[in-house]
Amino acid sequence: MKDLLSRIGQWTEKMWRSIPIHLRDAIFTALLLGIAAAICFVLRSIDENGSFTLLIFVLAVVIISRFTEGYFWGVFSSLFGVICVNFVFTYPFWAFNFRLTGYPLTFLTMLAVSLIISAMNTKIKKQERLRTEAERETMRANLLRAMSHDIRTPLTSIVGNTSAILENGDTLSTEQQRELLRDVNEDAQWLIRMVENLLSITRISGEQTAISKEYEAAEEILAASVHKFEKRFKSNIRIAVEVPQEVVLVPMDATLIQQVLLNLMENAVLHGESTTELRLSVEHIGDEACFTVSDNGLGIPRERLATLFDGSLSGEKGGGFDMKKNMGIGLSVCQTIVKAHGGRITAENRPEGGAQFRFYLPLKEEKEDEDQG
Amino acid sequence: MKIRDKVLIVEDEQNIKNFMSTILAANGFDTLMAGGAKEALSMISSHCPDLIILDLGLPDMDGMEVLKQVRAWSSVPVIVVSARTHEGDKVAALDLGADDYIEKPFGTSELLARIRTAIRHTRTGLDNDSIAQSGKYTVRDLTIDYDKHHVLMRGEDVHLTLNEFKIVALLGKYAGKVLTYDFLIREIWGPKAKADNQILRVNMANIRRKIEKNPAAPEYIFTEIGVGYRMLENE
Numbered sequence: 038m039k040d041l042l043s044r045i046g047q048w049t050e051k052m053w054r055s056i057p058i059h060l061r062d063a064i065f066t067a068l069l070l071g072i073a074a075a076i077c078f079v080l081r082s083i084d085e086n087g088s089f090t091l092l093i094f095v096l097a098v099v100i101i102s103r104f105t106e107g108y109f110w111g112v113f114s115s116l117f118g119v120i121c122v123n124f125v126f127t128y129p130f131w132a133f134n135f136r137l138t139g140y141p142l143t144f145l146t147m148l149a150v151s152l153i154i155s156a157m158n159t160k161i162k163k164q165e166r167l168r169t170e171a172e173r174e175t176m177r178a179n180l181l182r183a184m185s186h187d188i189r190t191p192l193t194s195i196v197g198n199t200s201a202i203l204e205n206g207d208t209l210s211t212e213q214q215r216e217l218l219r220d221v222n223e224d225a226q227w228l229i230r231m232v233e234n235l236l237s238i239t240r241i242s243g244e245q246t247a248i249s250k251e252y253e254a255a256e257e258i259l260a261a262s263v264h265k266f267e268k269r270f271k272s273n274i275r276i277a278v279e280v281p282q283e284v285v286l287v288p289m290d291a292t293l294i295q296q297v298l299l300n301l302m303e304n305a306v307l308h309g310e311s312t313t314e315l316r317l318s319v320e321h322i323g324d325e326a327c328f329t330v331s332d333n334g335l336g337i338p339r340e341r342l343a344t345l346f347d348g349s350l351s352g353e354k355g356g357g358f359d360m361k362k363n364m365g366i367g368l369s370v371c372q373t374i375v376k377a378h379g380g381r382i383t384a385e386n387r388p389e390g391g392a393q394f395r396f397y398l399p400l401k402e403e404k405e406d407e408d409q410g
Numbered sequence: 411m412k413i414r415d416k417v418l419i420v421e422d423e424q425n426i427k428n429f430m431s432t433i434l435a436a437n438g439f440d441t442l443m444a445g446g447a448k449e450a451l452s453m454i455s456s457h458c459p460d461l462i463i464l465d466l467g468l469p470d471m472d473g474m475e476v477l478k479q480v481r482a483w484s485s486v487p488v489i490v491v492s493a494r495t496h497e498g499d500k501v502a503a504l505d506l507g508a509d510d511y512i513e514k515p516f517g518t519s520e521l522l523a524r525i526r527t528a529i530r531h532t533r534t535g536l537d538n539d540s541i542a543q544s545g546k547y548t549v550r551d552l553t554i555d556y557d558k559h560h561v562l563m564r565g566e567d568v569h570l571t572l573n574e575f576k577i578v579a580l581l582g583k584y585a586g587k588v589l590t591y592d593f594l595i596r597e598i599w600g601p602k603a604k605a606d607n608q609i610l611r612v613n614m615a616n617i618r619r620k621i622e623k624n625p626a627a628p629e630y631i632f633t634e635i636g637v638g639y640r641m642l643e644n645e
Contacts, residue, residue, distance in 0.1 A: 128638040229515050254611040256618070257633040264632065268520075284615040286608060291498065291635045295463040317626075 047323060063104040066114055073097035074121060094118035098147055099129060102154035105296015113153035119144045147288070176369065177238065183366055184235060191224035226269075230303070234370045237296045241377045248377055250288040250402065255319040255326055256280040258291055262298035263317065269299075274306060279318040287326045288402050293374045294328075296381075299393045300367035303331040309392060324400050325380070331393035336386040346372040346383050415529055418442045418459035420450040420476070420619050421491070422469050430463065433518045439525070444464040447471030454480055461529055464508075465491045466499050474503060474634040481507040487528040491516075500639055511588075511637075525645065527586050549644045552621060552630050554582040561621065573598055574613055578621075578641075581631060586643030588634050614639065 049307045053061065077090045100120055102111030122143065198217040203210065209217075241248055259278050267276070298317070305312050312334035337345065346368050368384075375382045375396045382396040417439045418552055421427045424445075431441040442457055444450035447468045454462065462480070466473035477488060488587045492500040501510040509528045512521060541547050545557040553562040560567050570578060576598050581589060591607055599609070614633075618625035632640045 252608045252611065254615050256615065257611070258635065260626050260628055261633045261635045263627065278624065280624075280626040282619070284612055286611060295635055319626075 040298050045388060051324065058106060062110050064111045065105060066101050069097050069101050070114055070117055070121075073118070073335065077125075086228070088354070090122050094122055095150055098151045099154055102151045103158055106153040107159070108402070111155040112148065115144075115147035115151040118147050129401060131361060178371065180238060180366065180369055180373075184231060188228065188231060191227050194224050195221050230299075231300065231366070233296065234300070234366060237293055237370055240290070240293065241373060242288060248290045248293065250290055250378070252286040252288050252292075253291045255285040255287050255328070256290070258294055259298065259319060259328075260316050262295045265295070266299055266302045272301075272306065274313060274315055276302075276315045276317065279316070281321060284318055285319060285321050285400075287398050287399060287400060288376075289378055294378075294398075297371045297374050297396065298330065299326070300371050304394075305330060305332035305334060305369055305392065309336070311335055314392070321400075322397075325397040326400055327395055327397050329393060329395045331387060331391060333389075333391040335392075337384060337392045339386075342384060342386075346382065414438055414440045415460040416442060416457065417445060417525065418450065418453060418457065418462045420444045420447070420462060420468065420473070421465040422467075423465075424448060426465075430521065433521065434525075437522055441462045447473070447476045450476055451479060451629065454486070459486065460532075461525060462486060462488045463491060463525075464488055466503065467493060474499070476507065477503060477506050477508055487532050489524055489528055497636060501590050501592070504588065504637070505592060509587065531587065541583060547585065547644075549582075549630065549642050552642075554579055556577070563621055570617065570620060574617050574620075577610075577613060578617060578631075581639055581641035585641045588638050588640040590638040591595070594638065 056064070073093050073096070076093055080089055080093075087350045095118070098111060098115045101114045105111065198221045202214050202217055205216065256278075259280065263276050263278055301315075302315060305315055311334045312332045314333045316329070316331045320329070371394075372382050375398070378398050380396055380398040382394065384392065384394050387393045415438075417434055417537060419434075420428050421430065421443075422445050427445070431443060434441045442453060442459060444453050447470050450462075450464070450468075453459075453563045464476060466474050468476070473490065477490070480486065480488065488507070490503040490508045490511045491514060492503070492511055500508075500513070503511060509531065510524050512519055512524050539558060541556055545555065547554045547556070551564045553565075555562065556579060559575060561570050561575060562568065574615050577594060580594065581595055591610060595603060595606070595610055614631070615625065616630065619626055621630055622628045630642050632642070634640060
């Protein structure tokens with residue numbers, strides 16, 4: 038029963054969202070004015086005195102102005118309200134009477150209310166947009182700061198190790214030299230991955246989230262990411278990939294989504310510590326594609342779950358900065374990419390142990406987002 | 411004495427040039443080096459290398475232009491080196507006739523594998539050798555029968571549709587080489603078809619459901635994200 042209700046809810050929301058925004062506002066306005074009129078009719082049958090009608094219409098105008106786009110519907114409904122009150126609900130009923138005292142005042146009040154609310158509304162929206170822009174900017178700045186900070190550590194080690202070999206090569210055994218070179222190699226690989234993340238971020242350029250999306254088969258992206266991951270980490274971790282029988286085509290920037298999958302897999306291996314098995318899957322849920330990356334490692338420390346995605350710097354507060362431990366960068370890159378696709382990402386610990394990351398991408402490109410973007 | 415293959419490295423960064431040349435020399439190749447496009451073009455005509463590794467970002471001329479000029483008179487295998495900042499370039503280079511691409515930063519084993527494959531391809535001619543002889547291409551459990559127009563998995567017909575067969579046949583013909591999405595669409599649906607990647611994706615998904623055990627862990631046809639498809643090569 039509950040399931041049915043939620044499905045109906047989802048369905049109506051989907052239907053509602055599929056209506057173009059102007060039509061949506063029109064329907065909303067008509068509905069509210071209708072309700073206001075209905076309430077007035079009902080109340081009038083109880084109380085012949087029509088003093089409440091005005092208040093009810095003012096309330097309707099307030100709500101309409103608040104929840105519709107721009108000024109038009111607010112002004113429209115105040116006009117409609119005035120006419121309606123005059124025509125239907127004040128004496129003489131079902132006739133216009135422009136000689137009513139206070140009539141211009143009523144009209145002006147309604148109009149002023151609608152204009153003020155609409156103006157406030159527009160202002161709020163503008164401020165919201167400014168705030169998200171500022172947030173994005175802060176996130177980017179944080180990320181860059183954390184990255185340049187992190188890049189220094191492996192670079193120091195590379196310079197140190199190579200100059201040790203160059204300057205004291207003859208006193209070091211071949212085994213020692215190899216050891217140092219292996220570290221250099223590892224650090225350099227880490228730097229490469231970091232730079233790839235940086236490149237991904239710069240692709241989502243500025244305030245325009247104009248990433249070039251194309252319909253891609255989700256299974257191909259999973260397979261190619263796993264392939265790349267296996268080439269990069271020659272580990273003996275088993276990776277299972279599951280896809281549905283149905284082909285799931287998702288609008289995305291494939292390179293960026295591959296980056297997300299690579300980061301999640303890499304985290305599972307580096308931070309899960311005891312990870313021996315990775316599981317990747319994609320499902321078609323409602324009008325979204327849900328990608329899951331889960332492992333059987335140590336899971337995510339509870340205190341980090343809340344702030345996992347918002348940045349990079351939270352990891353280093355506890356002193357003793359360890360670059361391997363810093364999974365913040367990879368994850369905030371993931372979040373940035375997924376958000377730029379109009380999706381969302383979640384993290385949780387699986388009851389049977391290990392971490393599970395999911396991200397959801399919309400299957401249809403949202404027209405509205407494009408209008409506003 | 412074994413004749414060593416001659417590889418021309420066209421790359422302007424001294425360090426990368428050195429590293430590639432060291433690796434190649436250590437693995438039995440003769441190496442030539444050019445630091446710019448003009449030098450490269452004159453070396454290609456005078457030394458006739460067996461393979462060219464071409465960095466697309468050259469100081470004096472666009473690497474793409476070099477490729478165009480070489481392709482005008484020679485079919486020498488060319489592997490382009492692309493950086494991730496110019497992602498479209500590798501696709502353009504492949505469509506211009508480059509044999510393969512490798513992305514910076516690359517590992518040595520990857521580089522060597524690509525070079526060997528590209529040289530082998532020219533040795534046997536671009537068309538797959540076994541197809542010319544037997545009318546079939548077989549790799550592991552998969553057999554493409556070009557005469558009878560069907561594809562067999564462990565001896566059993568997998569019943570591909572006409573377009574699906576065309577795609578598999580084309581990939582088999584160039585096994586080991588990446589075929590770009592545009593190339594496939596042009597070849598299958600004709601030059602006038604509006605390039606529609608979705609149709610290709612769906613066809614490929616259906617093919618994989620017929621020939622792969624797990625379509626998300628393919629063993630025969632691999633996806634190169636943003637570029638195209640590559641069929642497993644018979645070693």
